[in-house]
Amino acid sequence: MGPPAVERDGAAVRPPRGRKTWALLAYLLLAERPPSRKRVAELLFCDANDPLGALRWTLAELRRAFGDVISGDPLVTRLVDDVRVDLDLLTDEHADPASLLLFNGELLEGAEPASSPEFDSWLSVERHRVSALVEGRLRQVAVGLLAAGRAGEAIPYASRAVAYNPLEEGNHELLVRTLTVAGDRSAALRQIAVCEDILRRELGIEASPALREAATAVPGSPMALPLSGRAAASSQLDAGRAAIVAGAVDAGLQCLRRAVAEAARCRDAALQGRALAALGGALVHAARGRDEEGTVVLQEAILLATGAGDRATAVTAHRELGFVEVQAGRLKTADAWLAKAQALAETDEELAAILGVRGMNASDRGDYPAAFQALRESVERATGCGDDRQQAWSLSILARAHLLRAEYSLATAALTRSLDLVRQQRWMAFLPWPQALRGEVDTCLGDVGGAADRLEQAWALACQVNDPCWESMAARGLAVLNAGRGDHVTATKWFAEATSRSTRMPDRYQWVHAYVLDAAITAALDHGATDRARRLAETLASLAARCDMRELVVRAHVHRYRLGDRTALTAARLLGADIDNPALTRLLDDPASTR
Known part of the structure; x- marks a missing residue:
């Protein structure tokens, strides 16, 4: 981070020669998997008379500076134990965090080589992602x-x-x-x-x-004077949970805060940890705009539960922290929390919930093989332990992955089962999500009447339960439906509604925001509204790169190509090469299509 340099024992040493050595090192360190020499030569040395020869010379310079750390074809990078790079601080939670305060600047600052447009696109995306x-x-x-x-x-x-x-x-x-x-x-x-x-x-x-x-309340503090004693704390905990399930959020939060305070007074660390986990979960799921407080409360719960040996509470708190990070688009951090939760988990119920969120995280990132593996196991475990709500939730995320791959029959089957379970459970607060997804599938299959009915119902119910995420998805679906009918005036109004709802709360689900932007750009381009499409495409490109939503990064580049950037399609194909999505492959072959 910042201008690249080499230090040994705290003193600066001569860096490797060549204007592309730092670019090569960064590319190799940040690549998802070892790239071939041919690909790297095309990416970085396409302007050289002998691209492979230029690559060999640059590799020799890196070996002179760091030792024999890069070899083979594909190029494998193995840093020895005493070589550290800034990237380590972002992936190693045991690294000294104080070094983070010394970061000043962006990735490869001042070391941008004159290279191919594809590398420039890659570097721009990586700068957003690493930041x-x-x-x-x-x-x-x-x-x-x-x-x-x-x-x-x-x-x-x-x-x-x-x-x-x-x-x-x-x-x-x-x-x-x-x-x-x-x-x-x-x-x-x-x-x-x-x-x-x-x-x-x-x-x-x-x-x-x-x-x-945030300036008036300390996390976990009670809203009113609590009752007294451990039994009172337990009863407040039970009452708070029941109130949250019943939809009485304010009353539930008040009870849970009382439970936390009274458990602390009784010095019952295990009970306080359970109350904090329940409060943190309620702040994250039931209360709008409370994720920041919820994350602090959940980390307090982990500290107390770990000290008290309460494994189950620690699992729940780790999973909830992972869910918060998924929604916020901090996908790497999310995976770290979820991996810890999974390592502690023992029961099918615990694993089903964790794997559901891990599948959601992988899907958001565009890693479909990992998403399908996690989500199918989640559904299987939820079915085995009779957790119908978790089964319905995981089926809906599985259906979304199939929808994104244009596998409409598979999406329909998963959504049919999810909707059946949701209605059996009378889980009305969740119903708009699978209903909106089913409406989108209907739109893709040409069932305009069925799509309109489902999307309008999803919109009405989403507004009733006041969930901006569900509102955004339903509004997006109605916008796409009207754009397909040729009613661009109505479509534009619904896109404006979807964009507004998707950004209404500070703890928004970033994937939904990006998904809305992607559809709005497509519709604007199809209608010839290039100025609007260009503004939205810039927002999508930045958001998707920061949140490591790789598929939406690729789609942002396709939009740029349609806006007249002739180099953007090659960059899109580079960035999308490892994404296993047949629909995306077809889009890269025919950028004028919508999927």
């Missing part, structure tokens, strides 16, 4: 310190997260919460004002109520 990894790691450290009662130490990490992404309200909220817990209320109020001004000026939106509330 988001740094941001996610800073947040993770800050939340961990805050949960451990070390708010003062968390402030520099929360501050750096804001500096990396000042347009993300959640980063400001984390800093406000950290400053508040550390006792610096004046600084917390100043940060609120800074965030409000930035959001108004840059995005034209108002901050959510959660930002100001």
